[in-house]
Amino acid sequence: MKFKLNTLLPTGAAMACLAVSSLAWSQDAFPNKSISLVVPFAAGGPTDVVARMIAIPMGKALGQTVLVENAVGAGGTIASAKVARAAPTGYTIFIHHMGMSTAPALYKKLSFDPLNDFEYVGQVVDVPMTLLARKDFPPTSFAELQTYLKANGNKVSLANAGLGAVSHLCGLLFMSQVGVELNTIPYSGTGPAMNALLGGQVDMLCDQTTQTVPLIKDSRVKVYGVTTLNRLAALPNVPTLNEQGLKGFEVKVWHGMYAPKGTPAPVLEKLNAALRVAMQDPQVKQRLTDLSSDVPPLDKISAAGLKTHLEAEIIKWGPVIKKTGVFAD
Ligand code: ASP
Numbered sequence: 188m189k190f191k192l193n194t195l196l197p198t199g200a201a202m203a204c205l206a207v208s209s210l211a212w213s214q215d216a217f218p219n220k221s222i223s224l225v226v227p228f229a230a231g232g233p234t235d236v237v238a239r240m241i242a243i244p245m246g247k248a249l250g251q252t253v254l255v256e257n258a259v260g261a262g263g264t265i266a267s268a269k270v271a272r273a274a275p276t277g278y279t280i281f282i283h284h285m286g287m288s289t290a291p292a293l294y295k296k297l298s299f300d301p302l303n304d305f306e307y308v309g310q311v312v313d314v315p316m317t318l319l320a321r322k323d324f325p326p327t328s329f330a331e332l333q334t335y336l337k338a339n340g341n342k343v344s345l346a347n348a349g350l351g352a353v354s355h356l357c358g359l360l361f362m363s364q365v366g367v368e369l370n371t372i373p374y375s376g377t378g379p380a381m382n383a384l385l386g387g388q389v390d391m392l393c394d395q396t397t398q399t400v401p402l403i404k405d406s407r408v409k410v411y412g413v414t415t416l417n418r419l420a421a422l423p424n425v426p427t428l429n430e431q432g433l434k435g436f437e438v439k440v441w442h443g444m445y446a447p448k449g450t451p452a453p454v455l456e457k458l459n460a461a462l463r464v465a466m467q468d469p470q471v472k473q474r475l476t477d478l479s480s481d482v483p484p485l486d487k488i489s490a491a492g493l494k495t496h497l498e499a500e501i502i503k504w505g506p507v508i509k510k511t512g513v514f515a516d
């Protein structure tokens with residue numbers, strides 16, 4: 188059977204109209220099934236804690252379940268690449284921290300581009316870090332710690348969550364500023380790393396207050412300092428590393444929420460609205476305050492706010508990391 192061109196046109200036009208209207212319908216109907224919120228580190232760690240905290244109010248606001256999916260490995264870069272390749276429908280979203288801005292300097296061959304493979308939903312939370320040791324680690328002060336580390340060097344184990352994790356970055360900056368080389372042990376997240384610290388299998392860990400505040404308050408770990416320039420309300424007796432001599436030592440872990448490039452604007456708007464509801468949820472705000480974490484101002488919980496911040500952070504951390512000479516092929 189031969190079709191003449193003009194008999195095809197109405198069919199073609201009809202098909203096009205059908206496609207546009209079904210696309211519009213699917214965006215209007217979004218979400219009509221559960222949404223996967225990918226977390227690039229193991230369950231129980233600080234990123235997972237934040238994800239599970241906001242998944243519930245986001246799900247309520249969207250009328251669908253937001254399911255947390257842990258996709259671990261390579262300091263969060265495996266999950267980043269997975270989300271970059273996911274279908275841009277809004278049903279796969281991603282929460283990641285400042286590792287999104289340090290990965291380009293740490294990995295020579297990165298299988299995703301933080302600035303071109305994602306849409307931006309908004310900034311999520313800023314979290315300070317704490318420098319810890321296992322409870323029975325000998326040094327009892329920061330001054331003693333520096334002396335001990337200089338004498339024992341790589342006999343001391345420092346856990347982290349892999350190249351690109353903030354525990355890795357904090358450790359890197361700490362070692363270079365103190366002038367020591369410790370034996371770094373990577374885990375799939377600082378959830379498992381913390382278990383190793385609590386079990387005495389590793390000596391030290393730099394981790395976020397979203398996981399460490401309760402453990403410090405219960406004296407289950409030894410804490411030497413916080414990585415903010417001012418002391419934390421939740422840990423008033425813990426000095427900053429800056430005031431103990433590591434001048435200007437500051438690592439505050441910002442987090443962002445992303446979707447695959449090409450996710451339609453109406454879908455992104457719904458995701459952003461749900462994220463804003465979650466970040467204004469009284470229980471979420473109180474829990475984050477108790478964990479010394481800050482909810483960003485509403486103008487930063489936006490696509491533009493996150494993209495601008497990410498661009499600035501990539502520029503900021505590139506030279507810092509290059510100076511340490513650390514990178515992965
Ligand atoms: N935030 C990571 C986690 O949740 C740890 C890290 O980046 O150091 O495991």
